[in-house]
Amino acid sequence: MASKKLQQFLQTNLEDLAQRGLLTTIDVIDGGNGPEITIDGKKLINMASNNYLGFAGRQDMIEAEINAAQTYGVGAGAVRTINGTLAVHRELEQKIAEFKGTEDAIAFQSGFNCNMGAISAVMKKGDAILSDELNHASIIDGCRLSGAKIIRVKHQDMTDLEAKAKEAVDSGLYDKIMYITDGVFSMDGDVAHIPEIVAIAERYNLITYVDDAHGSGVMGKGAGTVKHFGMQDKIDFQMGTLSKAIGVVGGYVAGSKELIAWMKSQARPFLFSTSLTPGAAAASIKAIELMQEHPEYVQQLWEKADYFKTELKKIGYDIGVSETPITPVIVGDENLAQTFSKKLIENGVYAKPIVFPTVPLGTGRVRNMPTAGHSKEMLDRAVAVYEKVGKDLGIIH
Numbered sequence: 592m593a594s595k596k597l598q599q600f601l602q603t604n605l606e607d608l609a610q611r612g613l614l615t616t617i618d619v620i621d622g623g624n625g626p627e628i629t630i631d632g633k634k635l636i637n638m639a640s641n642n643y644l645g646f647a648g649r650q651d652m653i654e655a656e657i658n659a660a661q662t663y664g665v666g667a668g669a670v671r672t673i674n675g676t677l678a679v680h681r682e683l684e685q686k687i688a689e690f691k692g693t694e695d696a697i698a699f700q701s702g703f704n705c706n707m708g709a710i711s712a713v714m715k716k717g718d719a720i721l722s723d724e725l726n727h728a729s730i731i732d733g734c735r736l737s738g739a740k741i742i743r744v745k746h747q748d749m750t751d752l753e754a755k756a757k758e759a760v761d762s763g764l765y766d767k768i769m770y771i772t773d774g775v776f777s778m779d780g781d782v783a784h785i786p787e788i789v790a791i792a793e794r795y796n797l798i799t800y801v802d803d804a805h806g807s808g809v810m811g812k813g814a815g816t817v818k819h820f821g822m823q824d825k826i827d828f829q830m831g832t833l834s835k836a837i838g839v840v841g842g843y844v845a846g847s848k849e850l851i852a853w854m855k856s857q858a859r860p861f862l863f864s865t866s867l868t869p870g871a872a873a874a875s876i877k878a879i880e881l882m883q884e885h886p887e888y889v890q891q892l893w894e895k896a897d898y899f900k901t902e903l904k905k906i907g908y909d910i911g912v913s914e915t916p917i918t919p920v921i922v923g924d925e926n927l928a929q930t931f932s933k934k935l936i937e938n939g940v941y942a943k944p945i946v947f948p949t950v951p952l953g954t955g956r957v958r959n960m961p962t963a964g965h966s967k968e969m970l971d972r973a974v975a976v977y978e979k980v981g982k983d984l985g986i987i988h
């Protein structure tokens with residue numbers, strides 16, 4: 592029988608969550624996560640996935656996964672440091688390093704535990720981490736786990752970064768100081784100011800960490816935001832996920848030989864959690880090869896995204912400051928954002944609301960992720976739905 596204490600806790604808190612509209616509802620998709628999805632028998636244009644290049648459902652990716660399963664089995668059988676390092680894992684790490692322009696790389700089972708493991712492997716009590724205030728939850732949790740002092744930096748504010756870096760150095764309180772930022776911010780689609788960050792880091796001797804979950808496969812011909820700026824020798828940690836544009840699952844850090852060697856003996860999810868499945872590793876290698884051999888896939892993503900953004904702007908929407916395919920349609924009010932998403936879905940466009948506390952209060956939005964897999968016809972249909980629903984709700988006129 593469940594403990595009374597637990598029952599009471601769950602009952603009270605579930606009711607509270609439900610009353611505040613924060614209880615998660617989860618839609619179940621029939622079939623794969625492509626440019627169109629089916630939910631409860633209804634086909635919808637999918638504007639909510641991170642499958643930027645449409646790789647998740649590609650036949651050659653599926654074959655890479657199946658072939659690896661046939662060679663290695665479906666599971667690695669152990670953690671990496673015991674005997675769960677299969678040839679395909681090292682091949683993946685070498686491929687990532689080659690693509691990112693670094694000496695080596697380390698692969699984790701997800702982007703989330705990569706951040707948890709990598710940050711805490713290097714940063715400790717007695718250190719300080721300067722962290723952009725809009726960084727992803729996994730960065731925040733990784734920073735907390737590290738025990739280092741966390742200093743929030745105003746979003747993309749280089750003056751604030753410099754002032755706080757100076758203050759931290761001058762205080763003499765800290766051994767190491769890191770600046771950590773998303774490469775592409777997932778809610779607004781703005782891009783980290785890598786050259787300015789590098790200049791400040793050099794002045795104050797900061798360790799630099801860029802989480803490029805949304806930049807990998809998108810920026811720098813697929814190789815990411817750091818490579819886009821040609822700064823792969825200047826950023827210490829190029830972190831990324833295999834779950835978004837790559838279309839599979841997993842996370843990694845690309846960096847110097849010494850950094851990777853250190854993490855391989857210190858990062859706890861690497862040491863104590865079973866390695867990536869061989870199929871996931873092999874499909875991820877295939878995805879990187881596809882980007883290297885076919886630059887047109889990344890180009891198609893940008894063309895589709897530019898088209899979609901232009902059409903939404905033309906009909907009067909505020910799509911914020913996005914410099915990447917991430918396309919927020921900002922409506923302000925939190926309840927309006929919820930209703931907007933509900934009506935879009937009813938009318939055939941699957942786009943989810945994003946509200947406080949994920950984004951600042953009063954900046955509620957519906958977020959869209961156009962992908963290379965969307966046809967122009969799908970995007971036109973989506974824009975027509977946006978026009979109808981926006982007019983019905985008085986968001987546009």
Ligand code: PMP
Binds near residue numbers: 805
């Ligand atoms: N970092 C950022 C910036 C992300 O957007 C995400 C995914 N939501 C992650 C890390 C975690 O990646 P994963 O889904 O591969 O665990």
